[in-house]
Amino acid sequence: MESTVPLSHYLVLSTTLFVIGVLGVLVRRNAIVVFMCIEIMLNAVNISLIAFDRYMNLHTGQVFSFMVMCVAAAEVSVGLAIIISIFRNKPTVNLDEFNIMKW
Amino acid sequence: MFHLAFLVPLFPLIGSIVNGFFGLRIGKKAVGWVACGTVAFSFLVTLLMLGQLLFTPAEERLFEQTLFTWMAAGDFNAAFGFQIDPLSMVMMMVVTGVGFLIHVYSIGYMHDEYSYYRFFAYLNLFMFSMLLLVMGNNFLMMFIGWEGVGLCSYFLIGYYFEKKSACDAGTKAFVMNRVGDFAFLLAIMYIFYLFGTIDYTEVFHAAPEKLILGAEPVTIITLLLFVGATGKSAQIPLYTWLPDAMEGPTPVSALIHAATMVTAGVYMVVRCSVLFNMAPFSMSVVAFIGGGTAIFAATIGMTQFDIKRVLAYSTVSQIGYMFLACGVGAYTAAIFHLVTHAFFKACLFLGSGSVIHGLHGEQDMRKMGDLKKHQPVTYITFLISTLAIAGIFPLSGFFSKDEILYHALMDGNTILWGMGVTGALLTAFYMFRLVFMTFWGESRVDPHVHPHESPKVMTLPLVILAGLAAFGGLLGIPLVHGWHALHNWLEPVLHFDMASTLEHSKHLLHEVGRHAPHWEALLIEPEENIWIEISLMLLSLTVALTGIAGAYFCYVKKPGLPDELIKGQWGYDLVKNKYEVDEFYDATFVEPTIQGSLLLWKKGDAQGIDGAVNGVAQILGWCGQQARVVQSGFVRNYALFMVLGFIMLLFIMFF
């Protein structure tokens, strides 16, 4: 007999990962780590997409998750480029050192 | 001829554009010609249309000209159109006529100004906006003009921007006007919501059938409209900007802050008379605010020493009279007083400008005196206008003010009537105080200044305006039925069928299963009683003369009597007995009033209302400070606030 895992487990996993990602963005100072936390959020989304797909026997979500991956890759390239160009002017990646513009 | 209506506002617009863009290049003389010429053309076109309107049968005196559809969205339709009817005609005549005279006067008054062209560009732009306001055929057109005149008045108040006070006064005027505009815009929205249209003709036609007399919708609309009017027309509680607005050049005070713009609120109320007739509660509010303002501003006017500020408070007070008239349903009287007020107050302001011009910028009445021999023309015209505003027979103010008082009494409200009479007494007193301090008595002029009469270009408008102030009363001769030209003229616009409105309201109430209250009292027309009218005239004449006499005793017979009283210096010669009468009069009447009104001015005016304005600014500033803490510049803070916002939305969604 095929053993099953209920949908809710996947959703709980995905939500937990998402919250970890959000908390990471809020508490970490290193720009690259913050960026990685955002990637965790996106992957949390992918998990639930695939879970819904399998659960409902659909395929849209799988396509969607590929799209998410593509976009995430594009974002990584742009993001790292921005961080590098900042690093050239001011050799730090600590987010708390960037507040020229405020109020 | 009516199809030329669009030319009336177009001319000043052209003038404003020419002067604004090419003013520096074409030279001062040309600027003056352009500014006055365009307004003169507007006046001529208006005259032509007046002629044609006179030859149109009374019930057909309504002409609408739609230039193009301004906005059409769904079933909503607003045209860029003009409406020529007796009411807008009266306003157009006042605006273009008095406006023209003031333009001419300005050529002389502003002659030495560096940015002469800028002044005339604004002034012409003001004329354009004001004409849109009175000529529009729907509420949005009125609103365009409404905002436009506000903006121009703001620019003109701040004209002498080197003075910080002028800048502040301009901003204050604008902010206070915005409060009124807010209410006005809401009223327009509400009218649109209820009627699906904002066209005057359609709204006023549908109102008696769609609205229930005295019910919430019509009361709310009229109250909102009235709040809008209090802002523009400087009534309690939004009046404090007007005295400060005197920082602007004097012709501006005459045109905008006396003759035309500030009376826009009265025009609006009269224009919406159908709606106000259906809202008795709003009517009482209008009447009491008007009456209250009339007295309140008059008492303050007695304590001022700046010649223009006295006139400013007087304007506030006189507009209060107009609202008092509106509130008791005497719309004709309101418009009548509006017209005569435009004449005599414009003359007074221009006269004060002539005095200031002659004294090289001195505005303090304590440094004037005995100017009548230096400035005879100014003195005579000023005196005529002062007699008119005080209500002396047979000058124009007598007729218009008396009509208001008569209607207030006939409306059955003695309190309102009492307010009016008290106001009349105070008006006569402070206006003659102004005349006596400025033109009579001993000269207190700075010896280095040599007063001189103003040039012809300034005195000629004064003479014409004084003539109008003297004879303007012929527009509305009381007593004899049918001689009241203004009343007959406005009748088609102001016509309101109370009986059928009541029927409709009863019907509407029955439909929702409610009983109509007893409205029969509303139908009773007060009987015209010629003897009451005559005795009232005599009374108000007596009141005015009393006021003048009071001023005479205080400021001519014994100048500085109030001061002496405080110092406790008593004479003992034969004249003393006479003085005892004066002192009695002074101690019982003048002293308490002056003290009381000083108190009112200091507490009510300066602290109460300015305090509220400043308070709002402080609260906003505080909010801004808090925003600084939030907008810290740190990315992670921003992310945190996004998450908090998310939690807030979640909370609202699920609980």
Add this chain to the structure above:
Amino acid sequence: MEHIPSPTVDLVSLAPVLVLSVFAMMVLLVDLYVKRDKTLVIFISLVGLLMTAISAFAKFDLPVHSFNDSYVVDELSVFFIMIFTLSSALAILLSIDYNKREGIRMGEYYSLILLCTVGMILLASSTDMIMIFLGIEIVSICLYVLAGIRRSDPKSNEAALKYFLLGAFATGFLLYGMTLVYGATGTTKLGLIAELIREEQIASKPLMLMGIVLLIIGFGFKVASVPFHMWAPDVYHGAPTPVTAFMAVGPKAAAFAAFFRVFAEAMPVLSPSWESLLCIVAVLSMFIGNVGAIMQTNIKRLLAYSSVSHVGYILIAVIAKNSLGSSSLVFYMLAYAFMIFGAFGIVILIGRKENEMLEIADYSGLAYKHPLMAISMSVFLLSLGGMPPLAGFVAKFYIFSAAIKEGFVTLVVLAVLNSVISFYYYLKVIVYMYMKEPEGEFQISLAPMTVFVVVIAMVGTAGLGIFPDPILYFTQH
């Protein structure tokens, strides 16, 4: 034997996207062969935008659905394409002189603007959440780069970093919301969602409701509504001025188009649950945008905060969700495009190489040195504040009447109150221009293209205000 249904590929309806993409590539290629003078590149970009605008009319008998109902050509999208191409063209025109002055000599700059426009067109035309996601990302990624295009300027760097991190963060929320809606309905197609949620049991799923909240955050961030607005002032401040103007109009309009499609068109049934949320967001945006703007001393930040408050007004059009709502949304965005490009055009004109003159105090006495510029700036600001008879007033009035029709009286009262407040800070700038002595010298070189943009904007602002009827008619049919 079963046949696989062929997908409905309809390249004609995709024409604007294709044309613009080709031109964007062409710009990149040509840029390799030109040296410092970018005239050719700019010319190609403008031609591309023109061709795109023309190709938007390739389809008749609207609406046309294609690509299995994930792409639509309807009146709304055609009109939005017009706004996008217009705003991108104005942005490019504004950039010409600015880039010369500030030494931005990258051909990619123009290519990025074109690609960003491609994303906006996709965003406004898609009826599938996957496509919407892709559209948003194309737009955002281009904007991240554009905001940071002045690599040596720390402000520009910081703007890019802030925008990028927060944008990606918001994307996470948006995606999660889409996923949950997908989980609740089993489809990503807006048309199907609209049908499915008529059923009570789907509509009331907590997944669905949770998804809606997350979607609001995602879209709310892209349009810069409170409390997801905080990036806006900083990014607007730091980005090069033409990019700021561009960001304030095109991408915002695109996000609103998607916002409208997702909420007003696909989920009107669920409006009781999202209406109140959007109302709160709208009211907060208006108030906080205005209060923030009052405190500003920097003109770009002032305009940024004011754009936050404008988002509040525009959200009312989404909340009204009737057909009047969609046409008022379109009209508002068009009017807004003219006002914003005009205002930023003046900001660019006043700046000079060493000093961008961004403080409001720098505008002191402008009216005496350059009266025409002061008048234009006043017109744009007054129009933003809603002064009749300018475009801003008509646009606002139009949105408010759409909302009143649906009975959102309180919302409209608050909106009117805010538009009254907003006058205060627009007026502040005018006071500086007209009622203060000049502080320093203005060294204004009237760059022809920038002046051209200001003139267009002026004509648009006054024209839409005085003769709005033809455009209003067009938005409704």
